[in-house]
Structures are given as structure tokens and as C-alpha cells.
Amino acid sequence: MKHAPDFLSQEHDPRDPNPWLAMYLDRSTPIDDEVKRAWLADSSSRSRQVILPFVRPFARTLIVLFQVLKFVTPRKLAFSRTLHRLLAWGMQNFIRPEANWLILRHFHVGSQVLAFIGANSPAPVETSPLTPQRIGDVRDDLFLVHDLNLYNFVIRLNRALHAAGRELEHVAEPDFSMIAQPGLRLEDMPDGRFNFLDLQSSIELFTPIYQLLLTDDDFWRATNSLQLDETIGLYAATILDARSHLVLLNNRHPLVPMSTLRAGFRLTLHGLSTEMLHKVLFDRRAAQEAAQAALFAAGG
Template identity: 65%
Template sequence: MKNEPDFLADGYDPADPNPWLALYLDRSTPLPDKVKKAWLTDSSSGSRQYLLPFLRPLARTFIIVIQVVKTCVPRRWSHSKLLHRILAWGLKRFVSPEANWLILRHFHLGAQALSFIAANSPVRITTTPLEPLEIDDLKDELFVKHDLNLFNFVIRLNQALRDAGVEMHAPEHVDFSMIRDPDLRLEDMPRGKLNFLDLQSAIELFTPLYQLMLTDNDFWRATNSLQLDETIGIYAAKLLGAPQHLILVNNGHPLVPMTTLRAGYRLVLHGLSTEMLHSLLTEMKAAQGEAPHSTPIV
């Protein structure tokens, strides 16, 4: 079938079952088919299979070297705007369409998750959504702003909860109005001859560059933000009265920060966790629409 990934185009052979086909057909996770197809197309690419094993140790070596070098440079040395221009240039010219689509989706899904928590929490707080529609929009320092948004949200939410003397709990009726499929099309992503790099390889390559061109404080904050996946998952679970869904949102205990060496791998987990949470919220929104209006959804 034209434009289908190999694991779908090749069909099913009981004597040699394709593991990617098994993961695509499996419905134990709530990812919609188009997202799962893009994720597995990217994961099953030759770039990830043959290039990533060489890139990952090199990237981690550079992280160590850069950490040593940065002990000799001014503490506030930073070139965030240049970094984001380089990242946008690299994404447009070398990264696969599926990976670019998933990256842009991540900003939208993260913004919706925070808006969902803000709208349903017992205290009122504001959010600052970041919703890029094309890769060039990332030049506005969106990667750094994404990390700042997350920490500022957690701080403001919990300050408001403490001041009000209340805890997160399920509201009588859950507001899912902000949960929607982002207006982003995979077909609109760059498809040049060099757009072959998979998501994990791209992240491993970009992580040392991220470390080099930001301050140590900004880089550590960015890597430590990955520890908050469970935190956001717990907030959502409390609002939904459904803690069992937290099992799909995990990236390490928030009180036990990990070293920056595994930041690339954990960033991929962060993206998948966000997709999982959004999918769960989308399913529950659909269930609420089908339920009688007099029945609270918790």
C-alpha cells in the first residue's frame, strides 16, 4: 500500500511476526491510530536502528565534555535565540516528517493538559499556552518557554492551593472543553531528501547543543522538568478520580532528579507520556458526551 510503513505494507506472517505490527495493533494503550502509526513509523526507521546506537554514546560523551568546558566560561553565558534558530533549521532540513509532527503536537498537548488542570482545580490560575503551527514558530525560544511554563504552573497552582487551604479533588463535573486534536497535519511537515532523522536520534544530537548554548541553570531546569511528568499525571488523576490512569504517565520520581546524561531518552518518554495523558482525556471527553447530562464524570 502506497505511503504505508513497512510494518503495515508487508502484512502479517505468523512464521515471522513483525514486532512493530504487534505494537500498532495492540490496544492496551489509548493512543489514536494516526499518532501510534507516526510514532512507530519513526521508531522503526533505519535511522533509529542503525544511527542511534552510535549517536547516543557520542552525545553523552559531549555532554560530559561540555560540562567540563562550561566550568571555565561565565555563568550567565547563553545564546538562547541562536540555539532556537539552529534547532528550527535542523528540524526543517534533517528530521523526519513524523518526528517534526510529534514535536509540534507536544506543545499543543502540553498546553491543553495544563489548561485542563487549571480549569478543574479548586483554585483559579491562568496558563500561558504555546501552540506553534509551524517549525519556524519554535524560533521564539519556545523550548525554553515550555520548561518555564511548566515550573511556573506548578508553583502558582500549589501556592494558590496552600493559600486557600484546599487540596486537589475531583469536581462535580469535569470540564474537557479545552481538549481537542491540534490543528496540525503530518502532510504539511518538511519532506526533503535529507529529512530522515528519527525523533530519538534528533533529540540525542540536539541535547548537547542545548547544553552548550544555555546556562547551566537553564539546562538543569530543562532536564529536571522531565521529573514533573508524574506530578502532572497525579493532578489529572485526582481531578478525574481515576488514579489508575497514572500508570501510563511516568518518567521517574519528581523528588529524585537524574543526571543530564539520559536527558535525550527521558525527553522521548516525556513526549509519549504527554500523548498518553491527552489520549486518556480525549477518551473521557468522548464518554462524557455520550453520558446523560445529569451524571457527573469522575
């Protein structure tokens, strides 16, 4: 990071402990250390503390108003390219470096998680990885394609399993070859004088814009894809035989669609749970490689 978060540079006062420092030092949940620093630096920013409480009710009001507007406009009217150009412009000019880094990183780690499940299924399924290297890549309908990829993966995986008469099962030696740290650097993110907006405020503001410029079907699919977190978590947990990690999932149940009003908050949870699952897989890969190295050394 360009500079350490404030909670890391401040001296600890037992009479006034810093809650962000406590969360950073806690190691009870799996998450990459650099991701955790960026996440907490963004969460502890003045933008989130001051702007988010005003942005959230405003954005949710817009969602309701735009939903009414959708009833009197053509249902298939969409401006996906305009939407993604607007999102890229907002990210480039107004969003904090940590938030932009976490957003771009999400496409990478999400793609790796799906590739892991697809490769370790008894009926292997190919995936369509999204690996944006710069904010400009968002213009290529990246957010919309991300949602489509998730639903298409679930459909293809389960059709393949059904056709083969198989189910996902524990794999003793999983293939972790696709799990790696994305080649994105926080210091490469834009950091101008107006790049102040935190991740959650940005998501809350983007959500009604997403709704306005896409069809009802696209918006509904996007918001309810968040409830597939538990589905994807179950897939990975079955392969790893590690269902205890599902306790951290909050976007459920996939068979009970939730209101779109809380989509911004749930999207934040989605990003965090994806990072945690990626960390579990990354650590499992490291442990597997260490065990293989030790076995090779003993044999040699």
C-alpha cells in the first residue's frame, strides 16, 4: 500500500482501543493480509463514516422510484454499454484506490473459485474467466458478464453432473493449479484529489444506476446472484470436505429471493465471502505443495 492505514500507525491505548486494529489483528477468519488491510483502510475511511449514512437511504429511495419507472417503460430497454462506461468513469475519477483494487480483484478471485469447482467436479466444466487488468476493462460489460457467468456455470455444472449420473464429492488431492494471487497492484490504482469514495458508498450509488440502465431481468438476476454465495460455498466445501467455513456466509437462501433494496449491502458481503473462500483455497494449495515437497525430499 502507498501508506499504512491510520489504525496501524497509532499507538494502542487500552482505555480507548481502536476497533479497526482489533479486527485487523484477529485471525479467526481466513482472508489475505493485504486484502484485509485494504478492506479495513477503506471501511475506516471518513467517506464511509460520513457519506454512507446519507448515500444509503438516498440510493434505496431511487431503487423504489426507478422500479415504478420500469413499469411504464419498455421492459427490454437497456443501455449496458452506457452503464459500464459510466461505471468505469466513476471508478477512475472518484473511488478510493483500495476500493478500486478490491473491485477489480473480485473478478479474478471469483473466476478462480469457479475454475476450481469446475476442474474438480467428477464431470469437469469449463469456465469463462474474467481477469481485468485496468479500470478501462470494465467498459466491456464486465459486471453484467460476471453475473451471466455465475448462472451459466451453475447450470452447466449441474447439467453435466446429471448427465454423468454423478454428484460433487470430496476430492482427496484437489487440483489447485488455478488458484493464485491476481497480478494487480494497489499502487497502480488512480489516486487523484477526488478519489475519495469508499467501497460501500460506491456500491450503494452504483446499484440504482445499474437498475436504471439495465432491463428488469438483468437487474433481478444480478441482485439475486448474490444468494448463490451459499451454493458456491457448498460446492467448494464438498470438494474440500470443509463445511465448517460456511458459517461466514450471509447471502442466503438461494431459493428465497430477497428485496433488491439491500443489494448494495449484500454485494459487499458477496465480495468479502469470495475473498475468504479464495484464501481457504490458496492456503490449501500451499499446504498441498508443502506436503508434496516434503514427500519428494524424503524420497530423495
